[in-house]
Amino acid sequence: MSEVLKQMAKDLYNGDDDAVAKLTQKALDEGITAEVVLKNGLLSGMDQVGVDFKAGDLFVPEVLIAARAMHAGMDILRPLLAEADVPSAGKVLIGTVEGDLHDIGKNLVGMMLEGGGFDIVDVGTDVPPEKFIEAIKEEQPNVVGMSALLTTTMQSMKQTLKALIEAGVRDDVKVMIGGAPVTRSFAEEIGADGYAPDAASAVELARSLV
Numbered sequence: 001m002s003e004v005l006k007q008m009a010k011d012l013y014n015g016d017d018d019a020v021a022k023l024t025q026k027a028l029d030e031g032i033t034a035e036v037v038l039k040n041g042l043l044s045g046m047d048q049v050g051v052d053f054k055a056g057d058l059f060v061p062e063v064l065i066a067a068r069a070m071h072a073g074m075d076i077l078r079p080l081l082a083e084a085d086v087p088s089a090g091k092v093l094i095g096t097v098e099g100d101l102h103d104i105g106k107n108l109v110g111m112m113l114e115g116g117g118f119d120i121v122d123v124g125t126d127v128p129p130e131k132f133i134e135a136i137k138e139e140q141p142n143v144v145g146m147s148a149l150l151t152t153t154m155q156s157m158k159q160t161l162k163a164l165i166e167a168g169v170r171d172d173v174k175v176m177i178g179g180a181p182v183t184r185s186f187a188e189e190i191g192a193d194g195y196a197p198d199a200a201s202a203v204e205l206a207r208s209l210v
Contacts, residue, residue, distance in 0.1 A: 004030065005041040008073070012045030015065030017072035024073040034080035038117070042073045046115030050200035060108060063199070067111035074114070089117035090210035093141040093173075095127035097156035102149035105179060108199045109145060116203040129156075129163035136169045142210045145202065146192075148179040157182075158190040174209040178202060 004027045011019040020042075027037045049066045052058040058066075092113050096106050103125045110120045121139045123131055136144065144164075148154045157177055164170040176194040177187050187195035193209055196202035 001040050001044075002027070002030070002032065005032070005037065005044070008037075008041035009045035009048065012042060012066055012069045012073070013048055015062065015069050017069040020069045021072040021076060024076045028076070028080070034077045034084055035086045037073075038077055038081065038086070042070050042077070043115065043117055046070055046112070049115070050112060050203055054198060054200040060104070063108060064111070067108075067115060070111075070115050088119045089207065090142040091119040091121065091139065092143045092145055092206055093121045093123060093132075093135055093139055094145040094147070095123035095132060095135075096125040096147045096149070097153055097160055098126055098128045099156050100148050100150055100153035101125045102147070102179075105149060105199070106145075106147040109147070109178065109196075109202045112199040112203050113145075113206060116207065118203075118206060129160040132160055133163060133167045133169055136164070136173055141173060143174045143176060143206050145206070146175065146177045148177070148182060151181045154179075154181055154186060157186075157192070161190050161192065176202065176205050176209065 004023055008020055008023040024037060049058060049063055053063050094106055094110050096102055110122050114120050121141060123135050146157050148157055174193040176196060177192045178196045184195045194205045196205045
């Protein structure tokens with residue numbers, strides 16, 4: 001792998017957004033394609049962030065800083081990737097369920113998924129079932145990710161899944177859920193396709209569902 005991409009992955013890991021932006025441009029000037037810069041530079045750095053976050057060697061603030069650095073590179077690459085018609089890993093629609101206003105976990109998952117090559121549609125917090133249904137019809141995602149940070153709002157996940165079935169869109173998407181009080185057994189109980197205990201696991205799970 002070229003030195004510029006190795007350095008990019010390292011600077012991204014360390015959250016140096018200026019360096020990542022400059023190296024992204026430098027790599028392109030050297031004739032490296034946008035797809036290779038994305039895969040071997042930005043995604044390589046974010047994958048390492050995911051591994052170390054999962055292992056407990058990195059914490060949420062460091063992941064957010066690394067994600068910001070990734071965005072600095074993505075801002076340069078995005079138009080080129082669109083031109084080159086580079087396929088994304090898939091489209092994930094994410095939102096915090098009705099009654100719940102927490103968004104740090106959801107935002108972190110969104111950033112990690114984007115770092116994993118997915119297109120993200122974020123429908124926000126306190127999202128009623130109808131809004132999820134509307135967004136599924138409009139965006140046609142591969143996966144829907146629902147977050148709940150309170151035991152009281154976990155039931156909104158159950159109600160949303162029921163509403164997806166009633167609206168006839170449940171079979172069009174895979175549904176994954178997560179959040180502090182959520183468990184694998186709860187995911188199975190309500191009929192979700194998967195559960196992720198943290199943001200790094202959410203990326204692995206989304207890849208396995210697409």
